[in-house]
Amino acid sequence: MTGDIPAASASPRLPGRLSLVLPAYNEESNLEAVVHDALTVLPAYVDRFEIIVVDDGSRDRTGAIATRLAAAERRVRLISHDRNRGYGAALTSGFRASSGDFVMFMDADRQFDIRDIRFLVPFAGEYDIVAGFRMERNDPIHRRIFAEAFNVAVRVLFGVHLRDIDCAFKLFRGELLRSLPLSAPGALINTEIQAKARRHGARLQQVGVHHYPRVAGQASGGSPRVIARAMWETLVLWWRMRFYTPCGADRRRSGAGSAVGSAVGRGLAWGGRLLRRR
Numbered sequence: 001m002t003g004d005i006p007a008a009s010a011s012p013r014l015p016g017r018l019s020l021v022l023p024a025y026n027e028e029s030n031l032e033a034v035v036h037d038a039l040t041v042l043p044a045y046v047d048r049f050e051i052i053v054v055d056d057g058s059r060d061r062t063g064a065i066a067t068r069l070a071a072a073e074r075r076v077r078l079i080s081h082d083r084n085r086g087y088g089a090a091l092t093s094g095f096r097a098s099s100g101d102f103v104m105f106m107d108a109d110r111q112f113d114i115r116d117i118r119f120l121v122p123f124a125g126e127y128d129i130v131a132g133f134r135m136e137r138n139d140p141i142h143r144r145i146f147a148e149a150f151n152v153a154v155r156v157l158f159g160v161h162l163r164d165i166d167c168a169f170k171l172f173r174g175e176l177l178r179s180l181p182l183s184a185p186g187a188l189i190n191t192e193i194q195a196k197a198r199r200h201g202a203r204l205q206q207v208g209v210h211h212y213p214r215v216a217g218q219a220s221g222g223s224p225r226v227i228a229r230a231m232w233e234t235l236v237l238w239w240r241m242r243f244y245t246p247c248g249a250d251r252r253r254s255g256a257g258s259a260v261g262s263a264v265g266r267g268l269a270w271g272g273r274l275l276r277r278r
């Protein structure tokens with residue numbers, strides 16, 4: 001993987017079909033504008049694309065809006081969770097449903113601008129992952145401090161070096177992304193993807209993207225519960241990565257080591273259930 005940051009250049013077109021995954025939880029005020037923007041902007045960068053909205057058990061009108069959008073436009077698809085399963089689970093559902101040569105994801109809360117895909121596209125052919133980083137992060141100071149500390153922890157625990165690990169604006173080679181066995185239900189999904197992709201020798205490029213304040217809908221990404229859950233998931237992932245091999249199968253230990261390992265794994269999973277939702 002490389003961490004060099006290139007200057008943005010003129011955007012060529014994506015050499016293949018794109019699946020854009022939009023996780024949405026209670027985004028009734030934002031979703032329609034996000035989908036509309038994507039339908040307007042994407043044709044400038046890719047010949048064929050699909051937009052996959054994942055309604056993560058929203059309690060507002062997100063599901064109804066997404067249903068209407070999908071009925072009106074064949075390039076929009078809807079995946080619905082019958083209950084809220086978390087950000088990571090929402091992304092994973094979208095990835096599984098995708099079929100594009102390239103898969104991109106972006107939050108559905110209008111904090112990113114799909115036009116910034118122009119910065120990612122030039123690197124798509126050469127790299128397996130083109131990860132955005134927020135050039136100016138529009139979040140409260142405590143969120144930024146926590147994010148910095150988290151970036152350092154991820155570097156130490158997983159050897160993953162990204163400027164902005166949780167930036168929700170990333171483009172992947174579809175085949176690689178769909179081959180990763182992902183299980184983080186919450187915010188740690190980004191770390192899990194990068195840690196596993198790294199074991200596959202994925203080539204990474206990072207590019208700056210814009211980030212805007214949330215103007216509608218409820219902010220929840222920085223709640224104490226979300227942060228507690230992320231810390232717990234970090235522990236679980238750290239444990240699991242000790243056994244992860246790129247072929248997809250976990251490397252199991254034998255004998256006593258195995259028994260202790262699975263007991264710890266079960267304990268960690270149980271703890272995680274206590275901290276539901278991102």
Ligand SMILES: Nc1nc2c(ncn2[C@@H]2O[C@H](COP(=O)(O)OP(=O)(O)OP(=O)(O)O)[C@@H](O)[C@H]2O)c(=O)[nH]1
Pocket residue numbers: 022023024025026027056084085086087090106107108109111214218219220221222277278
């Ligand atoms: N928070 C949260 N977001 C979810 C969930 N499932 C899907 N999402 C979507 O994931 C994206 C990111 O969530 P946000 O709550 O915006 O998280 P954030 O950008 O880190 O933080 P804020 O916008 O400040 O709350 C949004 O598009 C949400 O609608 C979930 O269970 N919890």
Ligand SMILES: [Mg+2]
Pocket residue numbers: 107109111214221
């Ligand atoms: Mg947000």
